[in-house]
Amino acid sequence: MVVVMSPDATDEDVANVVSRVEGVGGAAFVSKGVVRTIIGLVGDIDSFHHLNLRTLRGVADVHRISDPYKLVSRQHHPDRSTVWVGREGARVPIGPDTFTLLAGPCAVETAEQTLAAAQMAKSAGATILRGGAFKPRTSPYAFQGLGVRGLEILGQVRAATGLPVVTEVVDARDVPVVAEHADMLQIGTRNMANFGLLQAVGDAGKPVLLKRGMTATIEEWLMAAEYVAQRGNLEIVLCERGIRTFEPATRNTLDISAVPVVQAASHLPVIVDPSHAAGRKDLVVPLSRAAIAVGADGIIVDVHPDPETALCDGPQALLGSDLRELAQAVRRLPPVLGRVDAGQLARR
Ligand code: PEP
Ligand code: MN
Secondary structure (H helix, E strand, C coil), X not given: CEEEECCCCCHHHHHHHHHHHHHCCCEEEXXXXXXXXXXXXXXXXXXXXXXXHHHCCCEEEEECCCCCCCCCECCCCCCCCCEEECCCCCEEEECCCEEEEEEECCECCCHHHHHHHHHHHHHCCXXXXXXXCCXXXXXXXXXXXXXXXXXXXXXXXXXXXXXXEEEECCCHHHHHHHHHHCCEEEECHHHCCXXXXXXXXXXCCCCEEEXXXXXXXXXXXXXXXXXXXXXXXXXXXXXXXXXXXXXXXXXXXXXXXXXXXXXXXXXXXXEECHHHHHCCHHHHHHHHHHHHHHCCCEEEEEECCCHHHCCCCHHHCECHHHHHHHHHHHHHHHHHCCCEEHHHHCEC
């Protein structure tokens, strides 16, 4: 941490900062310039925070040097992590050595629709099934998902296809039931900063898929991951799903640069959701290719056997030739970047 003194700070002001820092067990290194003095602090950052240094007379600014997140930071964990999803004997990796396709319907609507979507996903190369049972809808009048019945359907489809299941949890009270049925718990963009929910999924003992808040900075997103990690759960996969910008041509703007930025800052795997980023199926394959090329550890994509009748996000769901094109990209591009298909490394 570095304290920058204002040009009119007195020797007494500087001495006051030094003595407070030393008072909490830290060390302060004073560097006097022609106009300003700066003070470098070494020691426990949390104890410096409690000093409220910005409020002291003569202090102009205080800068952090180290990351505000710890457990998810790459500073203390240089090797990138792999998260394994699924039950004993059929676990699928998401991490730096592999490329993982997660696919399925936006929402679980019926057993038949979910099974058909899962089969489409599997034939495109997906090794993890997505599908929402509890849907966070913008309108309270829109389809809210089948709830526990949807979780049961996902369980049946997992049994039929062998695909582990990721599904969203929107309320801390539902965490136990969702954790009982799902292999991975998804936190959606709207709940990224719901800290009670993050702590609850941190306690659930299942891997977590943490989507980026649509207006969250990368640092805020990583701090959200820190909430989960702090409960003892480091099985977290981050998902870039587009952010709100001034551009209305797409539903959100896919922040493709977030992938390498996050991979440099954090050891956690990072995947991309081109479907929710674009909101349009014609952009899903190009954005998937971009995600693979930029080094994402996987992508999560909406598919639906009949998008025209979909109860949620039909316009972005893939089928037919679009899905075949996606399958081709997922099969061909990751090996060029030295990645193995996650299905090949799955623990059976
Ligand atoms: C979803 O994946 O179903 C979803 C609602 O995504 P997001 O939270 O990114 O909008
Ligand atoms: Mn959706």
